[in-house]
Amino acid sequence: MNTIKGEQLLAQVNWRYATSKFDPSRKISPEDWAVVEEALILSASSNGLQPWTFVSSLIKKRAKDFFLRPGTNARFWIARIFVVFTAKTKITSEDIDRHVARTAELRGGTVEALKQFRNAVADDLVTGTRAAEAHEWAARQAYIALGNFLTSAALLGVDTWPMERFKPDEYDQILELPAKRLTSVVCCAAGYRSADDKKAGQKKCVLAGMT
Amino acid sequence: MNTIKGEQLLAQVNWRYATSKFDPSRKISPEDWAVVEEALILSASSNGLQPWTFVSSLIKKRAKDFFLRPGTNARFWIARIFVVFTAKTKITSEDIDRHVARTAELRGGTVEALKQFRNAVADDLVTGTRAAEAHEWAARQAYIALGNFLTSAALLGVDTWPMERFKPDEYDQILELPAKRLTSVVCCAAGYRSADDKKAGQKKCVLAGMT
Numbered sequence: 001m002n003t004i005k006g007e008q009l010l011a012q013v014n015w016r017y018a019t020s021k022f023d024p025s026r027k028i029s030p031e032d033w034a035v036v037e038e039a040l041i042l043s044a045s046s047n048g049l050q051p052w053t054f055v056s057s058l059i060k061k062r063a064k065d066f067f068l069r070p071g072t073n074a075r076f077w078i079a080r081i082f083v084v085f086t087a088k089t090k091i092t093s094e095d096i097d098r099h100v101a102r103t104a105e106l107r108g109g110t111v112e113a114l115k116q117f118r119n120a121v122a123d124d125l126v127t128g129t130r131a132a133e134a135h136e137w138a139a140r141q142a143y144i145a146l147g148n149f150l151t152s153a154a155l156l157g158v159d160t161w162p163m164e165r166f167k168p169d170e171y172d173q174i175l176e177l178p179a180k181r182l183t184s185v186v187c188c189a190a191g192y193r194s195a196d197d198k199k200a201g202q203k204k205c206v207l208a209g210m211t
Numbered sequence: 212m213n214t215i216k217g218e219q220l221l222a223q224v225n226w227r228y229a230t231s232k233f234d235p236s237r238k239i240s241p242e243d244w245a246v247v248e249e250a251l252i253l254s255a256s257s258n259g260l261q262p263w264t265f266v267s268s269l270i271k272k273r274a275k276d277f278f279l280r281p282g283t284n285a286r287f288w289i290a291r292i293f294v295v296f297t298a299k300t301k302i303t304s305e306d307i308d309r310h311v312a313r314t315a316e317l318r319g320g321t322v323e324a325l326k327q328f329r330n331a332v333a334d335d336l337v338t339g340t341r342a343a344e345a346h347e348w349a350a351r352q353a354y355i356a357l358g359n360f361l362t363s364a365a366l367l368g369v370d371t372w373p374m375e376r377f378k379p380d381e382y383d384q385i386l387e388l389p390a391k392r393l394t395s396v397v398c399c400a401a402g403y404r405s406a407d408d409k410k411a412g413q414k415k416c417v418l419a420g421m422t
Contacts, residue, residue: 008214009366010246013253016253018255037420055421102416106415106416147255148224148358157214186351210265
């Protein structure tokens with residue numbers, strides 16, 4: 001346990017905002033980015049199934065395809081780090097078997113001992129009533145990861161700009177996702193706010209507290 | 212800015228797990244819970260629209276309805292704190308106008324100056340192609356909040372148990388959500404792990420890193 005103080009948490013979640021202008025002269029250090037990446041891949045998901053992938057360095061390699069197209073928001077390019085959150089288009093028995101095998105391997109049990117869990121999950125997401133909505137279920141899990149990512153980055157002083165409105169089909173083609181039964185659901189740029197970003201420091205418009 | 216060290220973040224996201232047994236003798240202090248609540252209501256959402264509510268204290272008042280029904284998982288009751296994440300069933304012009312009015316009020320601008328933003332959002336979620344999927348969009352936003360909640364709680368040393376498989380209709384009726392155009396999408400118990408929870412400390416089965 002290495003907990004933080006409440007005021008630290010609140011300072012950083014208040015500091016976070018959807019950055020509208022990144023500073024092109026500042027780059028996230030490899031050390032800080034490694035921490036944010038590690039926190040991201042440890043995101044919670046229903047039954048631990050992680051029906052997602054997070055694509056970043058591949059985008060860097062293919063920067064031209066992504067960032068230099070007409071109409072592309074320059075923020076992506078300036079931020080330098082850009083993550084596409086992808087989610088499974090459907091869940092198969094193989095997905096669950098892979099998770100169960102990995103669990104048994106890492107935790108020192110047997111696949112047999114996990115059979116009840118395996119069948120319950122398969123009966124739900126592969127053949128059950130939720131099978132038809134399995135992509136939507138997977139997309140929601142990816143949004144848990146996004147929520148964790150935004151908070152994790154803010155705690156390290158890294159700014160983010162999440163974005164939903166892009167062309168997923170185009171991204172899917174560039175990233176060769178269809179063959180992997182994945183589709184892009186949300187993106188996020190990461191970097192550091194520009195000193196003259198007018199959106200920084202604006203009051204938070206909270207609409208509803210807890211009831 | 213009051214950032215934390217990378218090792219602190221990683222220690223706590225690694226410490227987090229879906230708690231299967233809570234300690235009935237330990238209660239979250241009002242101070243800690245106030246911080247977690249505050250962090251939760253500051254969750255990011257698309258265009259800041261916050262198409263959600265988080266219900267907790269109301270559940271406490273109606274504990275009998277929730278926790279003492281046959282078949283209810285005792286974890287809810289033992290954890291003592293239980294949050295239902297709800298999402299709008301559809302988005303109306305009034306929702307957007309309310310957000311715009313609040314923004315103008317808090318940030319000292321005029322509603323008129325936000326008209327372009329207002330219309331773009333309404334054209335998308337109220338009358339546009341995404342209007343039919345607006346509930347699903349809202350549910351995804353609630354999952355961003357869940358991701359933030361799980362990480363925020365872990366940073367304060369608070370354990371959580373998120374849960375998707377419950378009866379939303381039943382919850383909606385008890386919480387009188389239909390009249391508010393809301394429906395429950397996911398729940399989460401919060402408390403402290405029991406010293407003998409066998410799931411604590413198990414290795415994380417990460418399936419995929421960043422690509």
